[in-house]
Amino acid sequence: MKPAPFAYYRPTSLEDAAARLAEGVDDGAMILAGGQSLVPMMALRVAYPSELIDLNVLPDLGTPFIDGTALVVPALTRHASFHKADPAFGVTGRMMAEVVRHIAHYPIRQRGTFCGSLAHADPSSEWALTANVLGAELELLSTRGTRRVPIADWCDGAMSTTREPDEILVATHLPLLSETTRTGFCEISRRAGDFALGMALVAIEVQGDTITAARVGLGGIEDAPRRIAEAEAELIGQPATPDTFAKAADAAMAVVEAMGDATTPPEYRRDLAGTVIRRALAQAIA
Amino acid sequence: MTAPKLPNARRSAWIGQSVPRLEDRPLVAGLGRFVADLNRPRQLHARIVRSAHACGRIAEIDTSDALAIPGVTVWTAETLGDVPRIPFRATRISGLEPYVQPILAVERVRYVGEPVAVVFAEDPYVAEDATELVMVDIDEDVAPILDARAKPGEFLPGIGSEPTVVRKGYGDVEAAFAAAAHVVELDLATGRHSGIPMEPRGALADWDAGRQHLDLWGATKRPHWNRDRLAEIFGLSPTQIDLHEPHVGGGFGIRGELYPEDLLVCLGAMRLGRPVKWIEDRREHMMAANHSREQQHLIRAAVDTDGRILAIDETLHHDQGAYVRTHGARVADMSIGLLLGPYRVPAYAARAHFRLTAKTPAATYRAPGRFEGSFVRERLMDAIAQRLEMDPLELRRRNFIRADEMPFERGLTALESEVVLDSGDYDGLLSKALEFCGWSDMHAKAAKRRADGEAVGVGLGFFVEKSGLGPSELVRMSVATDGSIEIVTGAASLGQGMETAIAQIAADTLGADYRTCRVIHGQTARIDHGWGAHASRVTVMTGEATRRAATELKDRALDMAAELLDTEITYLVLDDGLATDTATGHSVTLAEIVKALDPVSPKRGHRTPGLTAEAWFHNTHMNYPYGAHIAMVAVDRDTGRTSVERYAISYDVGRAVNPAMIEGQIMGGLAQGLGGALLEEFRYDEDGQPLSVTFADYLMPTSAEMPEVAIQILQDAPSPLNPLGLKGSGEAGVTAAGAAIAAAVDDALQRPGLVKRLPVTPQYLHARIAEYDAERGQ
Numbered sequence A: 001m002k003p004a005p006f007a008y009y010r011p012t013s014l015e016d017a018a019a020r021l022a023e024g025v026d027d028g029a030m031i032l033a034g035g036q037s038l039v040p041m042m043a044l045r046v047a048y049p050s051e052l053i054d055l056n057v058l059p060d061l062g063t064p065f066i067d068g069t070a071l072v073v074p075a076l077t078r079h080a081s082f083h084k085a086d087p088a089f090g091v092t093g094r095m096m097a098e099v100v101r102h103i104a105h106y107p108i109r110q111r112g113t114f115c116g117s118l119a120h121a122d123p124s125s126e127w128a129l130t131a132n133v134l135g136a137e138l139e140l141l142s143t144r145g146t147r148r149v150p151i152a153d154w155c156d157g158a159m160s161t162t163r164e165p166d167e168i169l170v171a172t173h174l175p176l177l178s179e180t181t182r183t184g185f186c187e188i189s190r191r192a193g194d195f196a197l198g199m200a201l202v203a204i205e206v207q208g209d210t211i212t213a214a215r216v217g218l219g220g221i222e223d224a225p226r227r228i229a230e231a232e233a234e235l236i237g238q239p240a241t242p243d244t245f246a247k248a249a250d251a252a253m254a255v256v257e258a259m260g261d262a263t264t265p266p267e268y269r270r271d272l273a274g275t276v277i278r279r280a281l282a283q284a285i286a
Numbered sequence B: 001m002t003a004p005k006l007p008n009a010r011r012s013a014w015i016g017q018s019v020p021r022l023e024d025r026p027l028v029a030g031l032g033r034f035v036a037d038l039n040r041p042r043q044l045h046a047r048i049v050r051s052a053h054a055c056g057r058i059a060e061i062d063t064s065d066a067l068a069i070p071g072v073t074v075w076t077a078e079t080l081g082d083v084p085r086i087p088f089r090a091t092r093i094s095g096l097e098p099y100v101q102p103i104l105a106v107e108r109v110r111y112v113g114e115p116v117a118v119v120f121a122e123d124p125y126v127a128e129d130a131t132e133l134v135m136v137d138i139d140e141d142v143a144p145i146l147d148a149r150a151k152p153g154e155f156l157p158g159i160g161s162e163p164t165v166v167r168k169g170y171g172d173v174e175a176a177f178a179a180a181a182h183v184v185e186l187d188l189a190t191g192r193h194s195g196i197p198m199e200p201r202g203a204l205a206d207w208d209a210g211r212q213h214l215d216l217w218g219a220t221k222r223p224h225w226n227r228d229r230l231a232e233i234f235g236l237s238p239t240q241i242d243l244h245e246p247h248v249g250g251g252f253g254i255r256g257e258l259y260p261e262d263l264l265v266c267l268g269a270m271r272l273g274r275p276v277k278w279i280e281d282r283r284e285h286m287m288a289a290n291h292s293r294e295q296q297h298l299i300r301a302a303v304d305t306d307g308r309i310l311a312i313d314e315t316l317h318h319d320q321g322a323y324v325r326t327h328g329a330r331v332a333d334m335s336i337g338l339l340l341g342p343y344r345v346p347a348y349a350a351r352a353h354f355r356l357t358a359k360t361p362a363a364t365y366r367a368p369g370r371f372e373g374s375f376v377r378e379r380l381m382d383a384i385a386q387r388l389e390m391d392p393l394e395l396r397r398r399n400f401i402r403a404d405e406m407p408f409e410r411g412l413t414a415l416e417s418e419v420v421l422d423s424g425d426y427d428g429l430l431s432k433a434l435e436f437c438g439w440s441d442m443h444a445k446a447a448k449r450r451a452d453g454e455a456v457g458v459g460l461g462f463f464v465e466k467s468g469l470g471p472s473e474l475v476r477m478s479v480a481t482d483g484s485i486e487i488v489t490g491a492a493s494l495g496q497g498m499e500t501a502i503a504q505i506a507a508d509t510l511g512a513d514y515r516t517c518r519v520i521h522g523q524t525a526r527i528d529h530g531w532g533a534h535a536s537r538v539t540v541m542t543g544e545a546t547r548r549a550a551t552e553l554k555d556r557a558l559d560m561a562a563e564l565l566d567t568e569i570t571y572l573v574l575d576d577g578l579a580t581d582t583a584t585g586h587s588v589t590l591a592e593i594v595k596a597l598d599p600v601s602p603k604r605g606h607r608t609p610g611l612t613a614e615a616w617f618h619n620t621h622m623n624y625p626y627g628a629h630i631a632m633v634a635v636d637r638d639t640g641r642t643s644v645e646r647y648a649i650s651y652d653v654g655r656a657v658n659p660a661m662i663e664g665q666i667m668g669g670l671a672q673g674l675g676g677a678l679l680e681e682f683r684y685d686e687d688g689q690p691l692s693v694t695f696a697d698y699l700m701p702t703s704a705e706m707p708e709v710a711i712q713i714l715q716d717a718p719s720p721l722n723p724l725g726l727k728g729s730g731e732a733g734v735t736a737a738g739a740a741i742a743a744a745v746d747d748a749l750q751r752p753g754l755v756k757r758l759p760v761t762p763q764y765l766h767a768r769i770a771e772y773d774a775e776r777g778q
């Protein structure tokens, strides 16, 4: 569990990092962010970067901030930045403070980054789920310039994204939720801190007893987190009751393409999809 | 003349005190020296090339690319030449010889992770780079056997993959089943799991060509046995080899056996003329160090109308993995030898099919055979109670061997000794355990929460442990001229606290401060004999040998002191390192006594110089501590996830030398027991590829998964087999964890007999509930 030889580069700016990446990417140069996924993969020799371009040496990329109606999360924002809900981030900040507790363990959250998690694109990434529910836009930089990708177009399979190999994810833009939004999150994992077997993040608006808007995100079940429109459709215009939630859960179970592996059969994950949606919705109105 | 009374309470009454551990200071101060911390000048680093295939013929091993790296040496079985295979400890079970493991695979590979070549290089990174360049071409000619119940195949032409069937029993089982009012049958399984010490294995060997002497650091547990086997394998005298035990980050039965890596490191040092170091990484550990526990049990009980067991019949399939290792067939043997636990069983027949599969070889892991057996036996007791509509506790009480039947001869053997339960009051312990945990209150709370819609349940597992395995142990104890005490034993320490326990026994017996005792262990150069640390034996075996040595030292010290104080021995007490004349109040220190015994001291007279004593303790029988595990769990019906909310363990240890350390042993053991009950499993896919080779896939319980635990240590049944009444405590925390959890999960879901295999993972439970309900048409 010792990595193969690699070179190490300290960029002077994001632009310098992008230039260096463009130069070395064909040989296998890679961006190093928090290192909490990449370094273990190197130790296991499933990743063989020729060179690591270390973003950690760059200043001013750590603190999330508000830009208009969006929360901007720059490339080096650690998971732990969201431990305490910044009042300025409103409902969105409180929701993320709840979600972040489920990502790995305390020391890992001090290093791992929000953008690194999106770039790594594990099917059980809490931040990828969050980004889906919030309708994030991802800002990418390369020597060809910058572009923005909506989250719906980001993941194209487990651990795979539409990022060009020479692009750096420099920031994620998260549209803030309205202050009347109610959110709920439910994650089931084997042990505290493990990757989710399944999780749901929901954001709903309720007027009187009626649900007027709904976003239902599901993670860990399919090969990438996404919103489940069929479940959302069951909610809108309906009373916020366990019956309604059960219908939404059933709708999701009917459409998900649950992953299966040697430990967890797809039937288990399909059932779990229903369970986490029901519970997240119940939490939202509790 | 009657001996005078002690003036005050004895200050050296260390036995029974929860004194702080002597071994903690260097460990908490970061001063520990583990094998990875040790280095020798000019050392090379070894790295093992491991098979990526579960089964197949070695077509070709191409080492040329690896050899092109400067300073790299590569050996395969071919270049290694003829080196004897790793032997196993002899037992009455014969026929295992063809199945022992070569140190590098010969002709065939038999599991993923099997060593096929070894690389030596200047540093561990280069060594790992080079192993990647060794090309091993395997011809997968037959499909791997991955189920111990599958039809056995061929290990070698004409030699089958079932090395032996161990049979045990007594009484007329057939007649008992014919006469039985009820027959209860269960088909149960325990998953493959094992000891995962925080520190992986490691070895550092140095060959001194001038002195023709080999030093090996690392392998611990059975230092003397290992030394003697290494001597045989290398054609050396045992006097040419020293094994050194450094600090150890946990053993649990799996560390310190002789593995291929230990031999490769020694051979490297001898043949390359440079010290060789090898440190296992975690992924290697998961596929190279001994596995354990995977067994399938078909068990039947014949029972009368009152719930009395008339006979038990058991068929066991033991999944040994690819080779026979140093333990031989001991786990299978022990599983059926100790299966019956605390119950009276008039007739018994058991057969253990010891079968090879294409998995990492297996051996003992903390509470071997008893974790599995307690799960099976206690499941059976619950199933009988269910069938007869009896209270499961009452059923157990009816079948318990009574205290007045002790010592109780089982008519069975385990670990080569007759099973004679030495002492115990099982019924009494059960009553105390129920009161201690608040059994009725726990039940009432669980019932109330079930009525409110939760799935909460309580379960109990009763168990009998075994400890104090002989055959012998030797201790040499000396007092130095400063009054400090050295105790040398051939037993080993795996971090369990043996230094403290032995110091307490020595200091208590002699009359000294336990902190003045230094316990030397695991160093073959310091003592000629030793049986190491395993089978919960050290406190019993080394403890009693220490008591004997200390008694002799005390007599000799007082003899000298009487002359120095001009009095008679009967007036003297030795306490806290001071021999005091109770008549006059005059005293001499141990240091003064030792100085008086100096070879050239005029005061010595004809006494033996110095203050050193050696004592042996021989023991042909094990002793049998016992206890109960009680668990309260909550199951998430939708997800199948089980959380353990409360846990209580009551354990009779005979005589508790250090209750806090015993609690620590039990607590640590329980974490492993809960791991096996709920989380940990080495899984394989259908090609024999291991799926659990990192901590992301092999799930150990963390502090977040540990429940609140209450531990009750009882001393109602001291062992009659040694004067202090000692029994061991190393394994009690593990033994009945699977049993208790299974019963609690059944209770939580109100589905008797639901749990049939361990670990009870969410995925298993989710599928099993559906199966159970379908079977019963619900």
Ligand SMILES: Cc1cc2nc3c(=O)[nH]c(=O)nc-3n(C[C@H](O)[C@H](O)[C@H](O)COP(=O)(O)OP(=O)(O)OC[C@H]3O[C@@H](n4cnc5c(N)ncnc54)[C@H](O)[C@@H]3O)c2cc1C
Pocket: A030, A031, A032, A033, A034, A035, A036, A037, A038, A039, A040, A075, A102, A103, A104, A105, A108, A111, A112, A113, A114, A115, A116, A117, A119, A120, A122, A124, A125, A126, A127, A167, A168, A169, A170, A193, A194, A195, A196
């Ligand atoms: C024990 C353990 C448990 C974990 N549990 C969870 C969990 O429950 N949920 C969860 O979501 N994660 C979990 N993780 C992963 C953790 O959250 C990682 O931090 C995260 O997945 C990757 O972020 P990072 O900053 O560490 O990225 P790195 O490891 O540095 O990089 C990961 C990958 O992304 C690329 N990359 C990183 N940043 C950028 C960028 N800005 N632009 C382009 N490419 C980039 C790298 O080149 C690399 O390919 C766990 C990790 C561990 C070790």
